[in-house]
Amino acid sequence: MEDWSIKELSSLLREKKTSSVEITTDYLQHIKKKNPEINAFITVDENRSLAQAKLADLKIQKGEGDVLTGVPIAQKDIFCAEDWLTTCGSKMLHNFIAPYDATVVKKFNEVGAVNIGKTNMDEFAMGSSNETSYFGGVKNPWDLTRVPGGSSGGSAAAIAARMCPGATATDTGGSIRQPASLCGLTGLKPTYGLVSRYGMIAFASSLDQAGPMAKSSEDCAMMMNVMAGFDPKDSTSIDHKKEDYTKNIDQPIEGLKIGLPKEYFADGLDSHVAKVIESAIDQYKKLGATIVDVSLPNTNLSIPVYYVLAPAEASSNLSRYDGVRYGHRTSQYDDLMDMYCKTRQEGFGEEVKRRILIGTYVLSAGYYDAYYLKAQQIRHLISEDFKKAFQSCDLIMGPTAPSTAFKANEKIDDPVTMYLQDIYTIATNLAGLPGMSIPAGFVNKLPVGIQIIGNYFDEARMLNVAHQFQKVTDWHKAIPEGALS
Amino acid sequence: MSITHDEIKKIAHLARIKITEEEADATLKKLSGILNLIEDMKKVDTTNISPMSHAQSVTQRLRDDVVTETNQREKLQKIAPEVSGGLYIVPQVIE
Numbered sequence: 001m002e003d004w005s006i007k008e009l010s011s012l013l014r015e016k017k018t019s020s021v022e023i024t025t026d027y028l029q030h031i032k033k034k035n036p037e038i039n040a041f042i043t044v045d046e047n048r049s050l051a052q053a054k055l056a057d058l059k060i061q062k063g064e065g066d067v068l069t070g071v072p073i074a075q076k077d078i079f080c081a082e083d084w085l086t087t088c089g090s091k092m093l094h095n096f097i098a099p100y101d102a103t104v105v106k107k108f109n110e111v112g113a114v115n116i117g118k119t120n121m122d123e124f125a126m127g128s129s130n131e132t133s134y135f136g137g138v139k140n141p142w143d144l145t146r147v148p149g150g151s152s153g154g155s156a157a158a159i160a161a162r163m164c165p166g167a168t169a170t171d172t173g174g175s176i177r178q179p180a181s182l183c184g185l186t187g188l189k190p191t192y193g194l195v196s197r198y199g200m201i202a203f204a205s206s207l208d209q210a211g212p213m214a215k216s217s218e219d220c221a222m223m224m225n226v227m228a229g230f231d232p233k234d235s236t237s238i239d240h241k242k243e244d245y246t247k248n249i250d251q252p253i254e255g256l257k258i259g260l261p262k263e264y265f266a267d268g269l270d271s272h273v274a275k276v277i278e279s280a281i282d283q284y285k286k287l288g289a290t291i292v293d294v295s296l297p298n299t300n301l302s303i304p305v306y307y308v309l310a311p312a313e314a315s316s317n318l319s320r321y322d323g324v325r326y327g328h329r330t331s332q333y334d335d336l337m338d339m340y341c342k343t344r345q346e347g348f349g350e351e352v353k354r355r356i357l358i359g360t361y362v363l364s365a366g367y368y369d370a371y372y373l374k375a376q377q378i379r380h381l382i383s384e385d386f387k388k389a390f391q392s393c394d395l396i397m398g399p400t401a402p403s404t405a406f407k408a409n410e411k412i413d414d415p416v417t418m419y420l421q422d423i424y425t426i427a428t429n430l431a432g433l434p435g436m437s438i439p440a441g442f443v444n445k446l447p448v449g450i451q452i453i454g455n456y457f458d459e460a461r462m463l464n465v466a467h468q469f470q471k472v473t474d475w476h477k478a479i480p481e482g483a484l485s
Numbered sequence: 486m487s488i489t490h491d492e493i494k495k496i497a498h499l500a501r502i503k504i505t506e507e508e509a510d511a512t513l514k515k516l517s518g519i520l521n522l523i524e525d526m527k528k529v530d531t532t533n534i535s536p537m538s539h540a541q542s543v544t545q546r547l548r549d550d551v552v553t554e555t556n557q558r559e560k561l562q563k564i565a566p567e568v569s570g571g572l573y574i575v576p577q578v579i580e
Binding site: 095096097099192193206207232235236238298300301303304305307308315319322323324325326327328329333334335336337338339340341342344345348353354356357358359360361362364370371373374375376377378379380381383414415416419429430431432 | 492493500501503520529543545563565
């Protein structure tokens with residue numbers, strides 16, 4: 001297997017040095033070989049992928065291709081893809097054949113990209129280790145005894161094991177950035193509202209945002225050009241002017257002001273990870289950036305706030321799974337109430353049930369003000385922290401996750417410890433800001449990501465700043481042992 | 486703030502999730518840990534702070550009242566657990 005980037009594949013296809021059918025066949029074969037041990041894909045459909053590849057080749061022959069025409073891209077199984085099994089990692093949707101395309105999927109189809117398969121994920125995107133999937137945990141290609149992170153762990157592991165050059169992902173509290181960090185990849189969670197949520201199965205609607213995951217910033221920029229854009233079918237989509245995210249990616253970054261929040265380097269951060277982040281910051285200084293100290297004083301509160309708001313929204317969103325219109329329905333029941341309760345008992349996994357219960361509790365009569373309203377007020381404070389910080393810097397940087405990939409089963413029985421994985425990523429979701437993770441080094445042969453947080457709609461600058469780092473470093477080019485064989 | 490076994494059963498019922506006595510006990514333990522984490526919020530004075538329900542302060546758009554979707558009943562009902570004559574079938578609720 002060759003280690004192609006999306007950019008390389010795009011040129012090879014357009015120069016007619018290879019065909020989409022050839023590339024797609026290569027990736028499908030590699031998936032066949034690698035997926036049994038990694039479990040990154042829930043669904044692979046060779047015929048469908050190859051049919052798309054054939055159409056892409058015809059387009060390219062006629063000179064009608066777009067930059068991503070013929071390039072295989074994996075879709076996180078949270079995105080509805082017409083006639084594809086779309087499970088969201090849950091037994092509840094184990095038999096759900098999506099009747100329509102999510103806008104993100106539709107956009108990739110329209111440019112002629114090939115859907116190479118649906119990637120595994122934590123059930124309903126609830127998790128930071130990809131261990132809550134009904135279809136089994138995903139293994140980290142850097143160390144098969146460790147988790148790839150979550151919830152977009154399948155997308156991350158698929159790219160890390162070179163089963164695809166790029167994949168879609170979603171991020172509610174860190175689900176793009178943390179697995180990107182743990183698997184040595186580049187991942188971008190855009191500004192809330194920039195990428196359509198239509199057809200993306202809802203977890204916490206005010207926080208959910210889709211974004212690209214790939215090996216480099218350049219590849220993510222190419223995917224963003226497809227994914228971003230106003231969608232009337234998503235009531236929270238923002239009518240932002242269409243941008244070319246690749247346009248300014250080569251600009252020098254001299255004079256860039258990077259803010260380092262002291263709270264992101266406090267207790268709880270692994271000291272080896274801290275060193276990697278510090279040397280990445282030194283690299284940025286060499287590139288001409290200046291460093292300023294900033295403070296995000298309410299960082300620690302982002303976890304409690306998130307674990308009120310996200311479950312509250314989830315408990316409402318997931319009420320739609322009632323065994324009536326689609327998905328799982330229990331086989332034995334006495335009456336309608338019994339049918340609902342058993343269907344949901346059987347269809348949801350433990351973590352999902354836990355979050356539905358928390359959400360139901362904090363929204364229930366007598367607790368609404370103390371929990372839900374209070375959390376929304378603190379969300380406001382957290383958002384103000386960023387506003388203040390951005391008055392003295394262009395971008396904020398820090399670690400993506402407090403540690404490298406942890407062992408499977410290490411945290412799954414202790415939800416609170418698991419939730420602390422997202423300490424550096426959650427606040428950006430609460431504020432709706434864009435966040436990115438790029439490879440910055442290794443600790444004991446495990447990848448470490450540095451997080452870049454931008455102001456609203458500053459994705460182009462973030463991708464530029466990430467690309468300039470990747471031009472002078474090789475961390476993003478590292479390949480897990482045996483991934484190509 | 487602690488939560489009781491009976492409260493767990495009550496919220497499980499509100500959430501329409503069947504839960505056994507054993508599951509309620511196991512859930513009680515884990516939920517208590519999470520609720521303790523959430524208690525940290527109480528330390529913050531939020532007097533006069535307006536709640537933020539959404540990342541962007543935008544108002545809901547209105548669209549023209551025109552038909553944009555075609556009837557796809559058959560396609561959408563093909564994936565339902567039980568349908569008959571174009572209707573979704575549920576256990577009888579009215580005698």
